[in-house]
Amino acid sequence: xxxxxxxxxxxxxxxxxxxxxxxxxxxxxxxxxxxxxxxxxxxxxxxxxxxxxxxxxxxxxxxxxxxxxxxxxxxxxxxxxxxxxxxxxxxxxxxxxxxxxxxxxxxxxxxxxxxxxxxxxxxxxxxxxxxxxxxxxxxxxxxxxxxxxxxxxxxxxxxxxxxxxxxxxxxxxxxxxxxxxxxxxxxxxxxxxxxxxxxxxxxxxxxxxxxxxxxxxxxxxxxxxxxxxxxxxxxxxxxxxxxxxxxxxxxxxxxxxxxxxxxxxxxxxxxxxxxxxxxxxxxxxxxxxxxxxxxxxxxxxxxxxxxxxxxxxxxxxxxxxxxxxxxxxxxxxxxxxxxxxxxxxxxxxxxxxxxxxxxxxxxxxxxxxxxxxxxxxxxxxxxxxxxxxxxxxxxxxxxxxxxxxxxxxxxxxxxxxxxxxxxxxxxxxxxxxxxxxxxxxxxxxxxxxxxxxxxxxxxxxxxxxx
Numbered sequence: 001x002x003x004x005x006x007x008x009x010x011x012x013x014x015x016x017x018x019x020x021x022x023x024x025x026x027x028x029x030x031x032x033x034x035x036x037x038x039x040x041x042x043x044x045x046x047x048x049x050x051x052x053x054x055x056x057x058x059x060x061x062x063x064x065x066x067x068x069x070x071x072x073x074x075x076x077x078x079x080x081x082x083x084x085x086x087x088x089x090x091x092x093x094x095x096x097x098x099x100x101x102x103x104x105x106x107x108x109x110x111x112x113x114x115x116x117x118x119x120x121x122x123x124x125x126x127x128x129x130x131x132x133x134x135x136x137x138x139x140x141x142x143x144x145x146x147x148x149x150x151x152x153x154x155x156x157x158x159x160x161x162x163x164x165x166x167x168x169x170x171x172x173x174x175x176x177x178x179x180x181x182x183x184x185x186x187x188x189x190x191x192x193x194x195x196x197x198x199x200x201x202x203x204x205x206x207x208x209x210x211x212x213x214x215x216x217x218x219x220x221x222x223x224x225x226x227x228x229x230x231x232x233x234x235x236x237x238x239x240x241x242x243x244x245x246x247x248x249x250x251x252x253x254x255x256x257x258x259x260x261x262x263x264x265x266x267x268x269x270x271x272x273x274x275x276x277x278x279x280x281x282x283x284x285x286x287x288x289x290x291x292x293x294x295x296x297x298x299x300x301x302x303x304x305x306x307x308x309x310x311x312x313x314x315x316x317x318x319x320x321x322x323x324x325x326x327x328x329x330x331x332x333x334x335x336x337x338x339x340x341x342x343x344x345x346x347x348x349x350x351x352x353x354x355x356x357x358x359x360x361x362x363x364x365x366x367x368x369x370x371x372x373x374x375x376x377x378x379x380x381x382x383x384x385x386x387x388x389x390x391x392x393x394x395x396x397x398x399x400x401x402x403x404x405x406x407x408x409x410x411x412x413x414x415x416x417x418x419x420x421x422x423x424x425x426x427x428x429x430x431x432x433x434x435x436x437x438x439x440x441x442x443x444x445x446x447x448x449x450x451x452x453x454x455x456x457x458x459x460x461x462x463x464x465x466x
Contacts (some may be wrong), residue, residue, distance in 0.1 A: 017405060018363075018364065018367035018368065018404075019401065020401045020402050021370060021374070021397070021400070021401060023374065023383070023395070023396075023397035023398050023400075024042065024374070024380055025040070025394065026038050026212075026384060026394070027039045027040070029220075029221050029224075031204065031224060031225060031228060031229055032229065033205075033228075033229065033230075033231055033232070034233060035204035035205075035207055035208070035209060035224070035228050035231065036207075036209070036388075037208070037209045037211070037220065037221055037224045038209065038210045038211070038384060039211045039215060039221075040211075040212045040384065041213075041214070041215055041216065041217065042212060042213050042380065043214050044214075045213070045377075046114055046115045046214050047112065047115060047213050047214060048113055048114075048115050048118055048121070048211060048212070048214055048377065049110065049112050049210075049211070049212045049213050049377040049378050049380075049381045050111045050112075050113070050118075050125060050209075050210070050211050050212075051108055051109065051210045051385065052109045052125055052129050052207060052208075052209050052210075053106050053107075053108045053207060053208055053209075053210065053385055053388070053389070054107045054108065054201045054202055054206055054207050055105070055106055055206050055207075055389065056068070056105070056106065056107070056200070056201045056206070057072075057103045057104050057107055058102050058103065058104050059104045059105060059174050059175065059318065059319065059320070060174065061174045061177065062173075062174055064181070064188065064193060065174065065177035065178060065185040066178065066179065066180045066182070066185050066189070067181070067189060067194075067197060068102040068107055068197060069102045069179055069180050069181065070139075070142060070146070070181065070189055071102065071193075071194045071197040071198060072101040072102035072107045072108070072109075073100060073102075073142060074132060074134055074138065074139065074142060075100040075107075075109055075128050075129065075132045076088075076098055076100045076109065076132075077133075077134075077138040077142070078133040078135055079127045079128055079131050079132060079133050080131055082127060082128075087124065087127075087128060090120070091111055091124060094113065094114065094117045095113070095114050096111060096114065096117065097111070098124070104179070104318045104319070104322070105318055105319045105389055105390075106385075106389055107201060108385075109129055111124065111125055112377075112378065115213065115214035115215060118215060118219070118220070118223065119223055122224065122226075122227050123227060125227070126227035126228055129202060130202070130228075130231060132198065134191045134195055134198070136191055139189070139190075139194070143186055143187070146180060146186045147183060147186055150180075150182065150183055150186065154451040154452075157255075157260060157263070157264040157430040157431065158329070158430070160255040160451060161255060161264040161265065161327075161428050161429055161430035162264075162266060162325075162327075163178055164253055164255050164428050164449060164453075165253075165268065165323070165426060166178075167453070168426045168428055169244075169247070169268075169270060169323055170243070170244055170323075171244055173242075173243065173244055175243070175320075175322065176244075203232065203233060203234035204228065204231050204233060205233060205234070205235075208388055210385060210388070212378075212380050212384065213377035243270075243320045247269065247424055247426065248424060249424060249444075250423065250424055250426070250427065251426040251427070251428075251444070252426075252427045252428075252440050252441075252444040252445065252447070253426070253427070253428045253446070253447045253448075253449065254430070254433050254436045254440065254446060254447070254448045254449065255428075255429070255430040255431075255433075255448075255449050255450075255451060256432070256433025256434075256448050256449065256450055256451070256456055257430055257431055257433070258432055258434075259432075260430070260431040260432055261332060262329055262331055262332055262431065263330055263331070263332050263335040263429050263430065263431030263436065264327070264328075264329055264429060264430040264431065265327060265328050265329075265330060265335065265338055265339060265342070266326070266327045266427075267325070267326045267327070267342045267343065267426070267427050267428075268313075268324045268326055268425055268426060269323070269421050269424060269425050269426060270321050270324065271315040271316060271317065271322055271323055271419065272315055272317050272321050272322075272419065273317060273318065273320055274317040274318060274319065274389075274390045274392075275319075275390050275391065276317070276321075278415060278418070278419070280400070280407075281407055281411055281415045282315055282317075282419055283315070283366070284362060284363065284404055284407055284412065285349070285415045285416055285419070285420075286313055286314065286315050286324075287362050287365065287366055288349075288358065288359070288362045288412070289326075289345065289346075289420075290312050290313025290314075290345075291312070291313060291314065292365060293310075294361070294365075295311075295313075296348075296349070297311040297313055297345055298310060298311045298312065300341050301330075301338060301341055305337075305338075307328070307330045307337065307338045308328040308329055308330045308338065309329070310328065310329075311326070311327070311328035311338075312327060312328070313325065313326035313327070315419075319389075319390065324419070324420075326342050326346075332431055332432055335429060335431065335436060335440070336439045336442070336443075339427055339429075339440070339443065346416075346420045346425070347422050349412075349413070349416040349420060350417045350420055350422075352413070353410060353412070354409045354412050354413070355409070359408075363405055366404050367400075367401040367404050367405065374397070383397060427443050427444070433448045433456060434448075436448075437458065
């Protein structure tokens, strides 16, 4: 309840303490073959969001970068009874949408449709999930599109810097490779590779079916039994994953784009897993540091220094610790100054407690935005998928706001000391290679790469003398 400051009616009311938001509960049903069916009835609109999620995504692409992503996209490119066009028309022709793909930790198929078409949508979903055709001509079409995209990305400084940054952190591990693959991996993908991934991951024990929206749980169970009840059980174990150890010294790398007028900067290191007990503390700390427009990073680099139109940071939390990265696009001549400010802000958060006022402002921003993120069936579905993929527990989001508000300046500082490491951060930029080689040497030994990932030797007179 809001109250007036000092009971003075001329002053604006003081906001009350944000309350926890009850996250929507959902039914859990299990078919005889082990397929879990999850249903949350949300009857506000005649819409349904339906997702089939398979565990194991791009993080298992150790043999062929981009394989999970390609397999996911190819699921809706044809079955024995439906062409790719048939599949799209079957859903979009009735006012819905269909998509498929892969994240780091899953492959999924999603259909949004009017609730009166739930039976039809379930039929299409089962068809594409259980018997994708993986036709050679469709794979070739997808291969050509991806190769064109990869070629285009070589002119994108932001993409080049990000890919080099991931490679610097994770090397040959899938986290260090492009999620959509590179020229070599895409050219060498075969129909047999896609079928192998499908056989390995597409079975009821490795999946869950989630239905959110204007749906009756009993009816969903009946339809699921009809379409998936005879889906054969398989005992197909996936290879385990290991993450490379964190770097113990700073890495400084440049992707050379000789004609660039600005530099894409990425500074960061390994981060946290989605299951970390510090996830909420890290999220709030990052929001304060570089996670929203009023963050320290943006106020410093954009508002105070005028180095960039926007600076940002993010912890990409996956099943294993994904990267933490701060980034900005800056003028070439002040690249080193921008990096210096990024590192300075990391040090400041570690060394000085944040003021209670600044922390409260961020806490209210985070808690105020949260209810807006669980309004639609699609938004609710995304969070239920996270709960199920990472084993968070159905009540995890019920405690979200109070967990955010319980954080103290001391806890934020402790979190920064544990999860921000400016002295061993990788510094990766994309821009004028030779100029940047010289200006960035004060951060550490600089390696320069071309856009294909090959090292460019230092040809300066000083380097030759050495």
